[in-house]
Amino acid sequence: MYCSDLGEQWHTARIEPSIDHLDAASAGRASRASIDAITGHLWREAERGAYVAAEEQAEMLVRGRRDLAALIGHRPEELSFRDSARACLRALLNNWNLPLAATVWVAVNEFGPNLDEFERRGIAVRTMPSADRFGHVDVDALENMLQFEQPDFLHVCQIGSASGVVQPVAQIVEVAHHAGVSVVVDMAQAVGHIPTVTGADIVYGTSRKWLTGPRGVGFLAVRSDALRPVQVESSEAYVAGSLGLGQAVAEVKEIGQQRVYRELARIGQITRERLDGIGSWEVLEPIDEPSALVTLAPPPGWQASDVATAQVALRETGILVTAAESWRAPLAGEQSLLRISPHLDVRRSQLDALASAIRTMGY
Numbered sequence: 001m002y003c004s005d006l007g008e009q010w011h012t013a014r015i016e017p018s019i020d021h022l023d024a025a026s027a028g029r030a031s032r033a034s035i036d037a038i039t040g041h042l043w044r045e046a047e048r049g050a051y052v053a054a055e056e057q058a059e060m061l062v063r064g065r066r067d068l069a070a071l072i073g074h075r076p077e078e079l080s081f082r083d084s085a086r087a088c089l090r091a092l093l094n095n096w097n098l099p100l101a102a103t104v105w106v107a108v109n110e111f112g113p114n115l116d117e118f119e120r121r122g123i124a125v126r127t128m129p130s131a132d133r134f135g136h137v138d139v140d141a142l143e144n145m146l147q148f149e150q151p152d153f154l155h156v157c158q159i160g161s162a163s164g165v166v167q168p169v170a171q172i173v174e175v176a177h178h179a180g181v182s183v184v185v186d187m188a189q190a191v192g193h194i195p196t197v198t199g200a201d202i203v204y205g206t207s208r209k210w211l212t213g214p215r216g217v218g219f220l221a222v223r224s225d226a227l228r229p230v231q232v233e234s235s236e237a238y239v240a241g242s243l244g245l246g247q248a249v250a251e252v253k254e255i256g257q258q259r260v261y262r263e264l265a266r267i268g269q270i271t272r273e274r275l276d277g278i279g280s281w282e283v284l285e286p287i288d289e290p291s292a293l294v295t296l297a298p299p300p301g302w303q304a305s306d307v308a309t310a311q312v313a314l315r316e317t318g319i320l321v322t323a324a325e326s327w328r329a330p331l332a333g334e335q336s337l338l339r340i341s342p343h344l345d346v347r348r349s350q351l352d353a354l355a356s357a358i359r360t361m362g363y
């Protein structure tokens with residue numbers, strides 16, 4: 001039995017997996033139509049010439065850009081494409097006219113490699129206070145802090161790489177804008193997963209995770225009315241990949257994005273309810289956190305290498321999840337976690353199989 005009414009539709013739109021794929025947070029499974037959009041274009045490039053083929057697809061490319069822009073709350077002309085989310089952040093930081101010795105405030109779920117990008121450029125990082133032990137930003141405390149001091153920008157992972165916690169980005173944007181501070185949102189784990197129209201000034205993300213588009217396509221959107229334009233468009237582009245992403249976004253739009261978000265939130269809750277406390281593994285989000293990214297802390301006494309071993313053992317039994325080491329969210333602590341990220345076609349039996357596998361590992 002699928003956990004969602006959308007499960008069967010999502011499943012039949014894709015090739016039959018050879019594994020219980022519970023790893024959308026690493027890379028989702030692309031639909032046949034998205035793969036066809038990519039391969040179809042590669043064939044046309046070889047047949048007619050790549051530039052001719054791209055011209056012929058101009059309308060589809062415009063449509064893809066328009067749909068993605070609508071999904072993330074930006075205008076189509078504000079979008080540019082790069083090969084990854086990280087490349088988008090680099091392009092932004094390299095082209096943005098920040099002062100020397102700039103400062104950024106981040107949340108406790110900040111993605112480790114993003115911190116490296118800040119550090120490399122001498123941008124001083126400060127962590128915003130959390131409202132609870134889960135690491136949600138304390139918006140009231142932030143509002144107070146902003147009265148006394150304004151960083152050059154806020155940077156928020158709407159969802160991080162090692163926690164399913166959803167940051168209250170719309171509220172953060174509201175208090176930041178009140179203080180005249182711009183907000184940059186890393187939506188690599190959020191786009192296609194939870195609502196991403198937040199009013200943020202700059203957002204970036206990737207095609208391959210919850211949108212289940214191709215690898216190798218990242219996007220960046222810079223609000224043109226809020227900031228001096230940051231010019232990061234690349235002269236060369238993975239056109240086939242853009243078409244594949246456009247198809248993936250069109251499928252989400254066709255189902256109804258709010259319905260996708262609602263069902264993924266429900267799947268997250270079902271997954272947490274099923275797994276919490278099994279064999280002393282502990283769910284680290286609130287059970288009803290509205291995301292399908294679920295993290296489990298290992299039983300007491302486990303080392304990072306034990307979690308990595310557990311991930312390999314699960315894969316050998318046919319279950320794909322991630323061993324999330326602490327580099328993914330270094331401000332949140334040292335612990336390694338098991339990250340489970342089912343998409344719309346997850347079945348109860350797959351969660352049962354995972355539960356019984358980790359139960360026997362839980363001694």
Ligand SMILES: *Cc1c(COP(=O)(O)O)cnc(C)c1O
Pocket residue numbers: 083084085086087111157159160161186188189205206218
């Ligand atoms: C995956 C991820 C990234 C990096 O995305 P790439 O496309 O691999 O560069 C950035 N931030 C978060 C929160 C992620 O989960």
